[in-house]
Amino acid sequence: MGRRILLIGGLAAGTSLALPQVANAARPTAVTLDPFTLGVASGDPGPDGFVIWTRLAVNPVAEDGLGGMPDAAIDVQWQVAADERFRRVVRSGSVSARPSSAHAVHVEVTRLEPGREYWYRFRVGRFVSRVGRALTAPSPDSLVSSLAMAFVSCSQYEHGYFTAYKRLAEDRPDLVLHLGDYQYEYQAGVYVAPGGNPRDHEGPETETLANYRQRHAQYKSDPDLQDAHAVAPWLVVWDDHELDNNWADEVYEKPEIPQPNFLARRAAAFQAYYENMPLRRSSVPRGIDLQLYRRISWGRLATFHLLDTRQYRDDQGCGDGYKDCPAAVDPSRSITGAEQEAWLIDGFHRSRARWDVLGQQVFFAQRDNNNGPAKVTSMDAWDGYVASRQRITQGWVDAGVRNPVVLTGDVHAHWASDLKLDYDDPTSTPVGSELVCSSITSGGNGADSIPGDHPFLQINPHLRFYNNLRGYVRTTITPEEMRADFRCLPYVQEPGAEVFTRASFAIEDGKPGLHQVADRPPSAAVRARSADADPAQVIADTVAWETERP
Template sequence: MEFPERLSRRVVLAGTAVSAAAAVTGVSAAAAAGAAFGGAPARLRREPFTLGVASGDPDAHSVVLWTRLAPEPLAPDGRGGMPDRPVAVAWVVAHDAALRRVVRRGTAPAVPAYGHSVHVEVDGLAPGREYFYRFTALGYASAVGRTRTAPPAGSLPGALRLAVASCAQYEHGYFTAYGALAAQLPDLVLHLGDYLYEYAPDTHLPPYGGVRGHDGPETATLADYRRRHAQYRTDPDLRAAHAAAPWLVVFDDHEVANNWAGGDADPAFRARRSAALRAYWEHMPLRRTSLPVGPHLQLYRRLRWGRLATLHLLDTRQYRSPQACGPGFRACPDAAAPARTLTGAAQERWLRDGLHRSAARWDLVGQQVFFGQRDRDPGPAVATRADSWDGYLASRAAVLGAFDAVRNPVVLTGDAHAHWAGQLAHDFRDPAARLVGAELVCTSVTSGGDGGDAAPTADRLFGANPHLRFHNDQRGYLLATLTPATLTADFQVVPYVSRQGAPAYSRARYALADRDATLHPTYLRPVDPPAPVARRVQPEKHRGT
């Protein structure tokens, strides 16, 4: 693997040697690390684990553990109040939450070059097991996190509980949905992008003016992006969601800049993109294979949950052609140009090959933007949104063609700030067209504010798009339960995000049966009335470094 800085490779190798030496000699990992990284302070004056813990990208024998040391998370320089030197961080993995039945332990370096973040790829674990983990450093201990490994290859597990979330604008409300998601203790969390928003304070607010403020300017530099990630991670509901289960993450546009698309020819945007992707890797439980090199980060990848499910995670930003026809919903003849691509040729081949070779009961394609058609013209014309797959018809046709040979293809989507359920077909305007799959779209955590049961344009969309089945404009997340026989999707909502304490409940439930692409509604609940809007809360000011 390639490391952008020489320091990074030296420190990583030193950290590996520390863990090995501790294992051979019996010396504690922390003591061995102290010798290897001499000069680091014995203790900080403030708690360094302010951003919590996380795990991610599990396979049958390993998982990534993450934390970042940041006693001053909102420090303007992006260093989190840490000294400019490596710090040894000890970690432990156990069978129990009290960490008495330890199965693995070691030490990893937190280095300034990567914002004192820690990414530990713990191997040697048993498949299909729940584990608990914790970090310690500089006299402090982190919260305990829960994670799990994937089932054995070739096995057919009885169930997978998958929570799906996207689009959390800090200013638009409280992250209540993350707290409700954490309480569900899912097996996996799939985050489909817009984990944060790059906007300057008070520039993109809901009608009630926002609830709490962004700290710092619009993000453009590495320090800016680190500071914004840190502000979001200080939210207790988000920290709880990360600690509850392993995450699979992909970014959309706001982790960098609104509606960005491919290319890095412009030097200013290249620098901004490089900073954004570096900060994204620093704050996510991603493997070393996703370590960015300049403005490029390898994100599309595949996770197998035995033979029950394969998750194909896409990157619909780095390789796409520029959007055609401008923003919003409009007629766009250029969308049909054969050369236009949303995935890029290499990623499309990777996806089609993975689908062709899959032996899974369910193939889940996790990606960012609306896949099925959304036509807002009730007449014969077609008015669609060019930033979605509607703007890249050749790409969509290629994926739909690959779905023809797949047992149970399901697209999982974010970005839309609303819950949707829809059927997938080669001809979206023909109600009698043969169904080839289904799309489940999760709403936003907060983006768009409190919302309501249905957007004003929903009736028009259903009339022009006979394949759409369900829509809800509240905030929340999706909880999908997979068994060998069925996939059940609960569209979880909260009635408000403008104040804290909202209850979460299932607004609707749809089911898919094995080898049947038809979405069946099994539960619908009337929407709760909106709640009064709370006054705005300003961000807490840091005390400097």
């Protein structure tokens, strides 16, 4: 079988391996403890292959960020097989994991068959990694019958246990989108969830490359997160906490507190992010720049447009928080930057997919929290960049996009909404749909609620659903519809919670807008609490959950 393998950090060895009976690597490794403590991952699938990733660490939270590894290159052997027991190995090779990249390994495997499952693993000396499952995308002209896709965001290690990742893995999706806030930058005890923090961050606030490497390694050590990475390929994009809360391009969160090292901090965060994510070499950082927006096709069923709403945005108008702000409607301001906006709209015109899905970070639909004439909205979301949102929405309308769907994270709660060209006209026709996932842990346990009782849904009738429990969204995409199940956990500040579906919505092919297909009734206690709730307090709580940071 022919072989063409692209590797980051080394060259293909060109030898076939039979693990675990394979002979030791030619170069002495000096590794006497298991180096696969951070698990494995795959990502960015194409019709002929995907990225497989691991990072070697015998002591994941070592203060220098290098995982207790020797200051030497380590030979890492890898295999991809057509069966889970590795009886049919179809690709194999060796790559050098180097100290300069914290012993991270990115292998771009190619020349695989489209639209099928594969399994992969790594070996260093006598140590063999766990097995990961990956899939190639269907061939470009294939309209496949279905895709099981889940999306997640906001996993604050201190705020709870990553049980939602484990439950997601048990759902066995074919593709996972992580929409940002994969890790948080705070020092232990600075950002406290309601009810307290059951776990602590290792190290200080992340500012140096060693800090970011250590923090990523602490998160990657979590077994539930490792399960989620191993079950399917991921498409990843960042939000703010991978660097600094609410950062915007070269502007840090609190300009009143000088941060002269911010650009160096940004470069360090980007380097560590690449080292710890299953990204292709097109995303290798170059100083303070990292190419993250990109496009992944799943045959003719779906195209995923992955956006970066941090690196190129204008600074938030009128500061952060909810404001009635003239700058929010300034047509010169952008959340994507002009180049990314043009790339996205061009992609709409070129798309032949049944579903065009935007994987991005912050709330897209209008959310006014004021029932009067003033428009009080979040400056950190698309509401703070109204003209930018209008241009992109009009762009998919003008391009005749068949089924536009926006996927969102950031706000630590489940939401669903219809998207419009004119949000101030409640009778206007929807032109798309937005699905928003809750957090994995951020904000602590949260609470169940009756969706229609949230005042935001009365002020903004295009908002269709809300729930403040933690969890993720599970979707099934077919040529006929996209179904979204809002998966919830009753608690996260203790491990082991079971998951349930709080509500399900469907978007029919060619019919923009959501319709609810299932709902789990709230408990009597939730109904009683909702009946007694003060709408003004509910709004205040929601704003606080989204904007209060240390």
